[in-house]
Amino acid sequence: MVLTGCSGGGHGSGAKATTSPTEAATTSVPAGADEISGTSFRVDPARMPKSRSAALELLRAVTAGPESFGPGYVRRTPYESDPADWPVLGTDCVWQQQPLPADVLGSLSRYGRLPATGGKSEVHTAATVTLHRTATPALLRGHWKQDLDVSAEGSLYLNELVGLHLATALALVVFFWRDWVRVIGGLFSSVRERRIQTVDQRLAWLLIAATIPVAVAGVALDKVFRTTLGKPVPSAIFLALNRIVLFVTEQLRRGGTGRRRAGVSPAEDEEHLSPDELSDRRITGMTMRQAVSIGAAQILALFPGISRSGSTISAGIFKGLGHEDSARFAFLLATPVIGGALLKLPPLLGPAGNGLRGPLLAGSVAAFIAAYLATRFLVRYFENRTLIPFAVYCSLAGLGRQPGLLHRGMTA
Numbered sequence: 459m460v461l462t463g464c465s466g467g468g469h470g471s472g473a474k475a476t477t478s479p480t481e482a483a484t485t486s487v488p489a490g491a492d493e494i495s496g497t498s499f500r501v502d503p504a505r506m507p508k509s510r511s512a513a514l515e516l517l518r519a520v521t522a523g524p525e526s527f528g529p530g531y532v533r534r535t536p537y538e539s540d541p542a543d544w545p546v547l548g549t550d551c552v553w554q555q556q557p558l559p560a561d562v563l564g565s566l567s568r569y570g571r572l573p574a575t576g577g578k579s580e581v582h583t584a585a586t587v588t589l590h591r592t593a594t595p596a597l598l599r600g601h602w603k604q605d606l607d608v609s610a611e612g613s614l615y616l617n618e619l620v621g622l623h624l625a626t627a628l629a630l631v632v633f634f635w636r637d638w639v640r641v642i643g644g645l646f647s648s649v650r651e652r653r654i655q656t657v658d659q660r661l662a663w664l665l666i667a668a669t670i671p672v673a674v675a676g677v678a679l680d681k682v683f684r685t686t687l688g689k690p691v692p693s694a695i696f697l698a699l700n701r702i703v704l705f706v707t708e709q710l711r712r713g714g715t716g717r718r719r720a721g722v723s724p725a726e727d728e729e730h731l732s733p734d735e736l737s738d739r740r741i742t743g744m745t746m747r748q749a750v751s752i753g754a755a756q757i758l759a760l761f762p763g764i765s766r767s768g769s770t771i772s773a774g775i776f777k778g779l780g781h782e783d784s785a786r787f788a789f790l791l792a793t794p795v796i797g798g799a800l801l802k803l804p805p806l807l808g809p810a811g812n813g814l815r816g817p818l819l820a821g822s823v824a825a826f827i828a829a830y831l832a833t834r835f836l837v838r839y840f841e842n843r844t845l846i847p848f849a850v851y852c853s854l855a856g857l858g859r860q861p862g863l864l865h866r867g868m869t870a
Contacts, residue, residue, distance in 0.1 A: 462608070463658075463794030466528050476502065480857040483698060485533065489565070495815045507564075507589070509543070509563075509652060509803065510563060510564055513541075513563040513589045514564055516564075517541065517587050517589060518565055518566065520587055521566050521568050521585055522568065522585035522602060523568060523585075527570065527572060527583060528572075528659040530572055530573050530575065531570050531571075531572060531784075532571050532572075533568075533570050533584075534569040534570055534571055534572060534582070536569065537568060537569060537584075538566060538567070538568055539555060539565070539566060539568075539569075540555065541564050541565065541566055542554065542557065542558060543555040543556060543558065543565070544558055544565030544567075545567055545586055545590055546588075556865050561590055562588060562589070562590055562591045563584065563590065564589045565587070566586070567584055569584050575688065577793035578716040580597050583837045584804035604857075613726075616671075617838070618818060618821060621818040621819075621821065621822045621824040623797075624764070624796075624822065625821075625823070625826040626825055626826070626829040626830065627792075627793055627797035628826055629825075629826045629827075629830040629833065630789055630793040630829065630833060631790060631797075631832055632830060633787065633789075633791060633834065633837075636734070637734060637738070637790060638793075640658045640661045640738075641661055641665065643658060644656060644659040644661060645659070645662035645663070645666075646658075647659060648663065655860060657735070657739055657742050657815070659736075660742040660839060661738055661741060661742050663746070663793070664742065664744065664749040665749075665791060666745065667749050667753065668724045668744050668752055668753025668791055669753055669794050669795060670682050670739065670750070670753070670758070671754040671757060672753060672754065672756040672757050672759075672760070672795055673795070673798065675757045675760060676760060676798065678796075681785050692761070692762060692763070693763040695763040695852060696761045696762055696764050697763035697764075697855055698763075698766050698852065698853060699764070700763060700765055700768060700769075700852045701771055701849045701850070701851075701853040702767065702849075703764075704765075704845040704846070704848055704849035704852065705759075705845075705846070705849040706855055707771075707775050707776065707845060708844050708845050708846055708849070709771040710718045710775075710776070729822060734786075737786050741779065741786065742784050744777060744778075744779075748778075750775045751773065751777065752773040752774050752777055752787065752791070753775035753791060754772075754773075755769045755772065756769065756770055756772050756791065756792075756795060761807040764847070765852070766787050766788075766792055766795075766851075767785070767789070767836075769845050770784070770787070770788035770791060770792070770847060771784040771785050771788045771840075771845065772784075772845070774787055781840040781841075781843070781845075781850065782837075782840050783842040784840070785837060786837065789837070
């Protein structure tokens with residue numbers, strides 16, 4: 459924040475502010491604007507000072523001095539204010555030096571005067587630069603709107619999501635690492651032997667086939683999903699629709715308006731297999747076409763508010779899988795799709811990642827832990843429970859957004 463002004467009779471801190479609005483030139487920046495005097499700029503968080511000493515060095519470099527006012531400029535005594543204080547305009551219209559608040563890293567004022575010349579009286583000058591340690595001024599100026607807007611170019615929020623998605627994919631790999639060892643081994647053996655015969659080989663190709671539809675849709679329609687649909691109103695609508703999908707799935711499975719669907723009991727020669735291996739056998743009983751249709755359900759998750767796992771599990775149940783097998787296939791299928799965020803990782807290694815790497819690392823660790831624990835819970839949950847609680851949540855969350863959206867529409 460820069461505060462610059464001049465008056466005809468001030469004498470440093472504590473002086474009466476006698477200048478009227480018509481006697482002093484001021485420049486204001488509209489909220490959310492990133493331009494001052496026609497020069498575009500954007501704060502680089504990585505270069506912002508972190509200590510009082512670094513802040514003072516920056517303040518002395520940017521605060522206006524004699525060279526900014528031209529010949530004849532005379533430094534007043536004191537020339538510089540105490541960096542531990544900052545000027546505050548009291549209710550009596552008197553500038554006072556007060557201790558810096560907690561959210562200010564430093565503040566510096568320089569005082570001078572321009573002698574009377576050309577029939578003009580002497581002018582007293584004061585240039586002040588204040589450096590905040592928090593993002594509050596940026597929030598007040600609307601930077602948060604661009605940073606949290608996934609449709610904006612260079613959105614910090616979008617860059618943050620890339621890291622969080624990678625952490626989530628890594629958590630899925632760690633949780634299902636034994637499965638992925640078998641799947642990858644099955645894929646290589648299938649290519650080497652040119653056949654698809656074992657459970658692991660078939661599961662590998664089912665996952666590949668099921669990933670293709672959402673991969674194509676994600677690449678082709680990425681901008682549409684981010685710009686057109688990445689808004690509050692569509693998000694609330696799709697969140698409420700997600701509830702309908704989950705609820706209808708459960709109703710059909712229970713035989714209310716459709717046939718009951720359930721997993722297959724293990725045969726006598728399968729009793730020595732682990733629960734995961736048994737689940738893989740049931741999953742690989744699907745045809746390639748069924749797997750592709752389940753994978754295509756992930757396209758719905760590109761719409762904001764639609765659950766990736768919810769849509770995939772629902773599609774699996776419609777194709778005859780039980781909750782446990784549908785959830786397992788959905789989580790295995792989500793790993794390569796979410797891991798596709800790797801394609802957007804290179805920009806974060808360049809200037810776009812400046813100032814983000816520290817918070818991104820902390821957020822990614824939290825996302826990894828949360829994803830791992832959530833996956834562990836859900837795998838056990840779907841052994842004998844349904845999607846109904848998630849349908850209720852989506853209903854409440856979606857409808858909870860409606861009052862605010864209706865109010866916005868009425869006042870627009």
